[in-house]
Amino acid sequence: MFDSSYLNSGIIKRYSTGRNTYFSMAGVNFSKVMEKKMNKIFSVLLLVTFSFSVISCSSEDSSGATSQLGQVLDQPNSTDDRNSTDLPDLTLDNCYLIDNSTIDNSTIDKSSIKDNSSIKDSTVKNCSTVTRSIVDNSSTVDNSSTIDNSTISYSTINNSSVCDSTIDNSTVDNSTVCYENVSFLIENETIRNQIMTEQTDPTVSSVAITSDSEPVYSRLNAGDYVAVTATFSESVIVTDDDGIGVDNASATPTITIAVGIDNRTATYASGSNSTALLFLYRIQSGDNDTNGISIGANALALNSGTIRDASGNYATITHSSVDNNSSYKVDNTVPTVSSVAITSSTSNTDTSEYIMPYSGASQGSLCDGRVVGSECYIYVTATFSENVTVTGSPRLSLYDVEGTSRTATYASGSGNTPLVFRYAILIDDPDSNGISIIENALTLNSGTIKDLAGHDATITHSSVVANASYKVKEN
Numbered sequence: 001m002f003d004s005s006y007l008n009s010g011i012i013k014r015y016s017t018g019r020n021t022y023f024s025m026a027g028v029n030f031s032k033v034m035e036k037k038m039n040k041i042f043s044v045l046l047l048v049t050f051s052f053s054v055i056s057c058s059s060e061d062s063s064g065a066t067s068q069l070g071q072v073l074d075q076p077n078s079t080d081d082r083n084s085t086d087l088p089d090l091t092l093d094n095c096y097l098i099d100n101s102t103i104d105n106s107t108i109d110k111s112s113i114k115d116n117s118s119i120k121d122s123t124v125k126n127c128s129t130v131t132r133s134i135v136d137n138s139s140t141v142d143n144s145s146t147i148d149n150s151t152i153s154y155s156t157i158n159n160s161s162v163c164d165s166t167i168d169n170s171t172v173d174n175s176t177v178c179y180e181n182v183s184f185l186i187e188n189e190t191i192r193n194q195i196m197t198e199q200t201d202p203t204v205s206s207v208a209i210t211s212d213s214e215p216v217y218s219r220l221n222a223g224d225y226v227a228v229t230a231t232f233s234e235s236v237i238v239t240d241d242d243g244i245g246v247d248n249a250s251a252t253p254t255i256t257i258a259v260g261i262d263n264r265t266a267t268y269a270s271g272s273n274s275t276a277l278l279f280l281y282r283i284q285s286g287d288n289d290t291n292g293i294s295i296g297a298n299a300l301a302l303n304s305g306t307i308r309d310a311s312g313n314y315a316t317i318t319h320s321s322v323d324n325n326s327s328y329k330v331d332n333t334v335p336t337v338s339s340v341a342i343t344s345s346t347s348n349t350d351t352s353e354y355i356m357p358y359s360g361a362s363q364g365s366l367c368d369g370r371v372v373g374s375e376c377y378i379y380v381t382a383t384f385s386e387n388v389t390v391t392g393s394p395r396l397s398l399y400d401v402e403g404t405s406r407t408a409t410y411a412s413g414s415g416n417t418p419l420v421f422r423y424a425i426l427i428d429d430p431d432s433n434g435i436s437i438i439e440n441a442l443t444l445n446s447g448t449i450k451d452l453a454g455h456d457a458t459i460t461h462s463s464v465v466a467n468a469s470y471k472v473k474e475n
Helices: 005-009 030-060
Strands: 012-017 020-025 072-074 090-099 102-104 107-114 118-120 123-125 129-131 134-136 146-148 151-153 156-158 161-163 166-168 171-173 176-178 185-187 190-192 204-212 225-239 254-259 262-270 274-282 293-295 306-308 322-325 337-346 377-391 395-399 405-412 416-424 435-437 448-451 464-467
Touching: 204 293, 204 322, 225 254, 225 262, 254 274, 337 435, 337 464, 377 395, 377 405, 395 416
Parallel strands: 072 102, 090 107, 102 118, 107 123, 107 129, 118 134, 129 146, 134 151, 146 161, 151 166, 156 171, 161 176, 166 185, 171 190
Antiparallel strands: 012 020, 204 225, 225 274, 225 306, 254 262, 254 293, 262 274, 293 322, 337 377, 377 416, 377 448, 395 405, 395 435, 405 416, 435 464
16 A cells, blocks of 8 residues: 655655656665556466466367467577576477477477578477478487478488488488479488488480490400490489499390390499489400491380389380490401402603503503603502501502512502502513412501401402503613
């Protein structure tokens, strides 16, 4: 009871400022005292009100959306610089909605957390729901909680459902990871014992012969590798029959390729966790393909291995065929000499001094060595079983009627089947019977004759009898 006589005695004085009235006693300002009292009373009322809400909300609305708390929820030992009441662990009986808040160093139990909330260093458990929020800094989401459309970083997810979220540097264990028409991203994390419910199966975008190990020649031969690349619609994981993703495992996918008339097997070599899988085949000694390697439709086989995406969906491995690729011809056949023949004569330089061909006492009709610039050459052609290349100056020996050897030197034809050799007729070369060639007259002379695959040619050949069309007449 307030005694008004104190006012009259002057012990307590009253004064007014605007609409407010203040009392003072012996220099004590009642308004300051009452303000501190009211702060304590407000804190007590806030805790009472909060506790009442928690206790009563389950009977009001079982959906979990009866209350909202737009503030920081923090244990007493958390460090922050603010003037608000620290709250204890929230155990809210599956009905409390925490919206647009920061949850730090706390335990959230049976609650709904959504819309730009931040969960740090906390535990979310027992059927709680986290929606459109950030779970960060070693937080734990446990025991059948649901995380939807959120970002989870550096945290542990146990026995929960994670949908339409980004998971980065986290551990997801014994949980369901699902996909609901929203981009789903998993990277830099550990995925164990999961049910992956993203439903899109990887497909083969293309199959192609992409490279070989032959650095010099334009044909493949025994020992060379040919690479085939199968490109998928998304990154895929390759595993062997034990489910372990190890390159070159004993049971891995294969692609059948056609080398000539023979089917050969290219085996998976690398590419797991990417869109491009590489398969390799090593050319064998019996392989030949003059048109280029081809691949039939649906030649990709699992061979007791698996190809799947990160969500566990197995790839559809059907694909189109690949026509003969002329860049990947195969040649394991050694070139041989099909024939050797004297094929022509002409006049090129001033070396020759004799007339060809021989035509009795009359002057030759093709060249006349008596005139500078009309000298006579004889040309010999060695024809091979396939195109060959020449280095250096191979030679081919010719013989006159007396059996004297003359040397025709390589002139042209590298890269083709016929090689042309040339000899300039000299003053002591008259031959009234025609020039001949003995067997195996072709020599390399420190040069080389190889096919396009690098095989050295077999240069043995038959003899050529005296050719009466190529007699030599003395000037």
